[in-house]
Amino acid sequence: MTNTNGKGKVIAIDGPAGSGKSTVARALAALMGFDYLDTGALYRAAAIKLVSAGVSEDSGDDLLSSVLRGTLIEFKNGVVYLDGKDVSEEIRTPEAGHYSSVFSAMKPVRDFLLEIQRNVGGTNGSGGIVAEGRDMATVVFPEAWRKFYVTADEPTRAQRRYAQLRKKNAGVTLSTAQSDVASRDDRDTKRAIAPLTKAPGAIEIDTTNLSIEETLERIMREL
Numbered sequence: 001m002t003n004t005n006g007k008g009k010v011i012a013i014d015g016p017a018g019s020g021k022s023t024v025a026r027a028l029a030a031l032m033g034f035d036y037l038d039t040g041a042l043y044r045a046a047a048i049k050l051v052s053a054g055v056s057e058d059s060g061d062d063l064l065s066s067v068l069r070g071t072l073i074e075f076k077n078g079v080v081y082l083d084g085k086d087v088s089e090e091i092r093t094p095e096a097g098h099y100s101s102v103f104s105a106m107k108p109v110r111d112f113l114l115e116i117q118r119n120v121g122g123t124n125g126s127g128g129i130v131a132e133g134r135d136m137a138t139v140v141f142p143e144a145w146r147k148f149y150v151t152a153d154e155p156t157r158a159q160r161r162y163a164q165l166r167k168k169n170a171g172v173t174l175s176t177a178q179s180d181v182a183s184r185d186d187r188d189t190k191r192a193i194a195p196l197t198k199a200p201g202a203i204e205i206d207t208t209n210l211s212i213e214e215t216l217e218r219i220m221r222e223l
């Protein structure tokens with residue numbers, strides 16, 4: 001069975017911050033020999049560009065659109081490039097996470113990244129792609145072969161986010177991670193365009209008490 005865009009099988013994985021979906025999606029892609037698409041990385045790269053261009057959330061759609069028109073964002077072999085530069089490290093800061101969530105609510109940003117997301121993948125000839133984000137199954141790949149909604153309770157997600165951020169920044173506290181997760185949940189689920197929601201027909205997996213391996217096993221059972 002194929003999906004839209006002639007990319008072969010698409011496995012769409014959506015879920016909130018800290019749900020474990022990125023780790024699982026990356027591992028699943030490797031296991032299946034599929035391409036991996038981290039769409040959060042694209043939103044993070046766009047946010048870095050907008051912030052560095054002096055754009056704010058109140059700047060208005062025209063300015064956002066004009067900055068994005070002159071922007072090149074690519075995702076190749078798990079690496080995100082902004083205007084030709086590898087920004088894999090830069091996009092992982094709490095600031096990039098915050099602004100990606102803020103700017104992802106804006107239509108010019110979503111429109112700009114929609115095409116990029118649909119055009120990525122299939123580059124290794126595997127004929128398959130594991131795409132993860134917030135609106136994979138609802139908007140970007142509504143015809144996906146399999147759809148998953150991966151979640152976990154809020155304290156668990158905050159704890160995971162904390163552990164992740166700590167690896168790069170010893171100054172991060174658990175309460176920063178907690179408020180980061182809470183405010184991103186709020187923004188990502190309540191925005192008007194493509195809010196985070198479980199798609200009809202998506203299989204929900206609560207990873208609160210599951211290891212990465214157990215989550216993968218659970219997903220593999222559905223393929």
Ligand code: DC
Nearest residue numbers: 039040041043100101104133134135
């Ligand atoms: O998955 P992440 O934390 O890297 O995503 C960063 C932000 O990007 C997230 O808070 C919301 C936005 N995002 C989105 O709106 N749609 C997606 N498909 C992926 C991410």
